[in-house]
Amino acid sequence: MNSAAKGRFIVFEGIDGAGKSELSRRLSEYLASLGIDTVLTAEPSNSWIGDVLRTESKTTGPVANTLFYVADRAEHTSQIKKWLNSGRWVLCDRYVGSTLAYQGALLSDKVENAWNWLKEINRPAAISPDVTFLLKISPEEAMNRLNLRAGIPGRFEKFNFLKKVSDNYDLVAFEDSSYVIVDASMSRDDVFSYVLSRLPEI
Ligand SMILES: Nc1ncnc2c1ncn2[C@@H]1O[C@H](COP(=O)(O)OP(=O)(O)O)[C@@H](O)[C@H]1O
Numbered sequence: 001m002n003s004a005a006k007g008r009f010i011v012f013e014g015i016d017g018a019g020k021s022e023l024s025r026r027l028s029e030y031l032a033s034l035g036i037d038t039v040l041t042a043e044p045s046n047s048w049i050g051d052v053l054r055t056e057s058k059t060t061g062p063v064a065n066t067l068f069y070v071a072d073r074a075e076h077t078s079q080i081k082k083w084l085n086s087g088r089w090v091l092c093d094r095y096v097g098s099t100l101a102y103q104g105a106l107l108s109d110k111v112e113n114a115w116n117w118l119k120e121i122n123r124p125a126a127i128s129p130d131v132t133f134l135l136k137i138s139p140e141e142a143m144n145r146l147n148l149r150a151g152i153p154g155r156f157e158k159f160n161f162l163k164k165v166s167d168n169y170d171l172v173a174f175e176d177s178s179y180v181i182v183d184a185s186m187s188r189d190d191v192f193s194y195v196l197s198r199l200p201e202i
């Protein structure tokens with residue numbers, strides 16, 4: 001395909017509080033200011049399946065939720081392909097890596113070979129990003145950013161969960177050559193400059 005006619009697909013991953021939403025918003029505004037036709041999107045998406053995940057995921061079990069995340073992705077990916085084919089740059093806050101990292105942590109003791117199953121079910125639902133920025137931050141710092149400070153009920157469980165998710169992300173990054181690891185504990189401006197330095201060619 002003629003690269004001039006096709007957009008770029010850029011994904012942001014990382015644990016809650018790593019800075020994905022703020023950074024992807026800033027980057028989309030910056031790219032738009034350069035005259036690049038940019039779409040900022042996220043998963044769970046704004047479809048009805050995304051709504052189910054946002055509103056009902058506490059009433060359904062981890063296997064059903066996994067299938068909802070992947071169903072949401074399959075539909076979202078159809079839309080992403082259309083945007084890319086029309087030459088737009090697509091910035092996506094969370095994608096396949098989130099399912100591997102989060103559902104990997106939730107299913108590891110419930111589904112045999114959970115990691116391989118998650119990779120397999122994502123295969124027909126996803127495409128390869130041009131680059132995936134993994135915003136790395138310690139669970140301690142992420143929890144401080146989210147104001148989940150000492151004394152809050154459930155803090156210990158949340159910390160342990162984010163630690164597992166973070167370890168899974170390291171594994172995903174090791175296996176996927178689209179990943180670029182970003183030290184997300186840096187200042188907002190330093191994180192932004194680093195990401196700019198690793199963007200695909202315009
Ligand atoms: N580099 C940074 N340094 C300090 N605070 C940050 C930085 N990036 C984001 N934040 C703050 O951390 C919090 C979580 O950021 P957010 O973008 O919502 O993270 P995520 O989307 O990964 O959950 C927000 O209050 C945001 O303003």
Ligand SMILES: Cc1cn([C@H]2C[C@H](O)[C@@H](COP(=O)(O)OP(=O)(O)O)O2)c(=O)[nH]c1=O
Pocket residue numbers: 015016017021043044069093094095096098099100102103
């Ligand atoms: C896309 C996706 C999200 N999630 C979870 C991670 C988040 O805790 C939650 C909502 O994502 P998000 O709205 O990005 O939350 P945050 O801004 O706190 O990072 O959905 C999964 O567990 N699996 C997935 O595949």
